[in-house]
Amino acid sequence: MRTTILQVTIKVLIPVFLLYSLYLLFRGHDHPGGGFIAALVISIGLIFHMIAFGVSETQRVYKIDAIKLASIGLLLSFMAATVPMLVGDGFFHALWTDVEIVGIGTISSVLVFDIGVYFAVIGAILKIAFAVFKE
Incomplete structure (x- = not known):
């Protein structure tokens, strides 16, 4: 369904979706x-x-490689789960730093895990969507 109204609306709403997505993350x-x-x-x-x-057009504009995105997400999540074992803590033990970013909070392994899940889910959903909507 390629209508001018939908195309203009989506161009305006994509930044809103992105900002709200980052806020939730x-x-x-x-x-x-x-x-x-x-x-x-x-x-x-x-x-x-x-x-x-x-x-x-979506792949051209946003240069999305869903498999790479999902792979990066899985790697980040795996690192967040296993790096604490290298410092003597247990698997999935939360590590916190003293670094605080305004508006985000303290950097931790929990945040790295969330970012990994973010990329993995985007990659998986877009891979499925690309296959379903294939032209």
Whole structure:
């Protein structure tokens, strides 16, 4: 369904989807939200873009390689789970740094895990969507 109204609306809403997605991601390790729901939000925006413009245009504009994105996410999540064992803590034990970023909070392995989930879910959903909407 490629209508001018949908195309213009999606171009305006993609930044809104992205900002809300990042908001959910960075507040999620302290409050409800997190990598999974944040990934769903941005994936919905990108799926709307696919509906409005087609798969090839979405891949061209956003230069998305879903498999690489999912792989990076799995690697980050794996690192967040296993790095604490290198410092003598248990598997999935949370590590915290003294580094604090305004608006995000303290950098921790929990945040790295959430970012990994974020990338893995976006990659998985977009890989499925690219296959379903294939032109």
